[in-house]
Amino acid sequence: MKQQLEQAYKEVEGDLLKDLRQLISFESVSAYGSQLDECASFLKELLRGFGFSVEVVKNKANRPVVLAERIPRGNGGATLLLYNHYDVQPPEPLEEWSSNPFELVERGDRLFGRGVADDKGDIISRLYAVEILDKITSGEAGLGIKWIIEGEEEVGSPSLDAFVAEHLDKIRADACLWEAGDLTEQGIPNFYLGVKGMLYVEISRRTADYDKHSMYAPIIPNAAWELIQLLSRLRDRRGRVRIPGFYKR
Numbered sequence: 657m658k659q660q661l662e663q664a665y666k667e668v669e670g671d672l673l674k675d676l677r678q679l680i681s682f683e684s685v686s687a688y689g690s691q692l693d694e695c696a697s698f699l700k701e702l703l704r705g706f707g708f709s710v711e712v713v714k715n716k717a718n719r720p721v722v723l724a725e726r727i728p729r730g731n732g733g734a735t736l737l738l739y740n741h742y743d744v745q746p747p748e749p750l751e752e753w754s755s756n757p758f759e760l761v762e763r764g765d766r767l768f769g770r771g772v773a774d775d776k777g778d779i780i781s782r783l784y785a786v787e788i789l790d791k792i793t794s795g796e797a798g799l800g801i802k803w804i805i806e807g808e809e810e811v812g813s814p815s816l817d818a819f820v821a822e823h824l825d826k827i828r829a830d831a832c833l834w835e836a837g838d839l840t841e842q843g844i845p846n847f848y849l850g851v852k853g854m855l856y857v858e859i860s861r862r863t864a865d866y867d868k869h870s871m872y873a874p875i876i877p878n879a880a881w882e883l884i885q886l887l888s889r890l891r892d893r894r895g896r897v898r899i900p901g902f903y904k905r
Contacts, residue, residue, distance in 0.1 A: 657792070664788040675702060676780040677760040679742070680769040686719055686743035686808045695742050696720045699779070699805060706787055708803070713823070715815040719743065719807040723826060726786075726801045733798035737829035740779045741809035744771040778837050779805060802829050812854055859883065 679702075682695035699722045700710045708724040715721065722742070747757035747770050755761045757770040771777065786801055804827060806816055820827065838846050863877040891897055 660792050664791060668784055672780060672784045679776045680760045680771055681758055683758050684743050685746050686811045687746055692719050692807045696722050717815050721819055722805040724803040728798045728800050734830040735800035737827055737832040738803045739834045740805045741775050742805055743807045743810050745810050802827055
């Protein structure tokens, strides 16, 4: 199997790099709202070329979701849901780059470009992995693929909950997989059992009606110091959150 995989990869390596180069060229920065529609449209056509049925789902944030599905040619079986995102972080500061961030560059045995590691490289590598496995097994693997590729992960995925709730039937699967493709120092792929989300909280504290002279510091509480003391109590020395009920579902 290993030799088959290596040979199959050699056969598609040129096309893989071509598709990755084109995907990297889109300046799909979700924080700026730039080229998201164009990038989603490119992915739609690319996935269709690999036998997926694809729709681009719009949302109020104008950061569309690419929803794809490929039904196995074999007898059928389990369905695997994949997750990725095509948006990237802003490339600034540009002076820190040795090349155009939206141009795929090969230096030595490494590829450079905004999104190569997070997350456009993963999209292309997954796509060709599915194709290679399908080719090696002559389409008899019987694994159905559903794929969510969103365009706002880098800004916290504010529309994803609503998308999932609205498309539950379309994304229903036996298992869901997301991996970053990174390796340990020994070259062993990492497989994560879960990832953390984000929680935004805004806290304000007022101890006076207007600014006071620093001479009053000994007798008037300082709001900044009170907030510092509050923050210091949120976690213990081991990093566990101390808020009552925080870990309860």
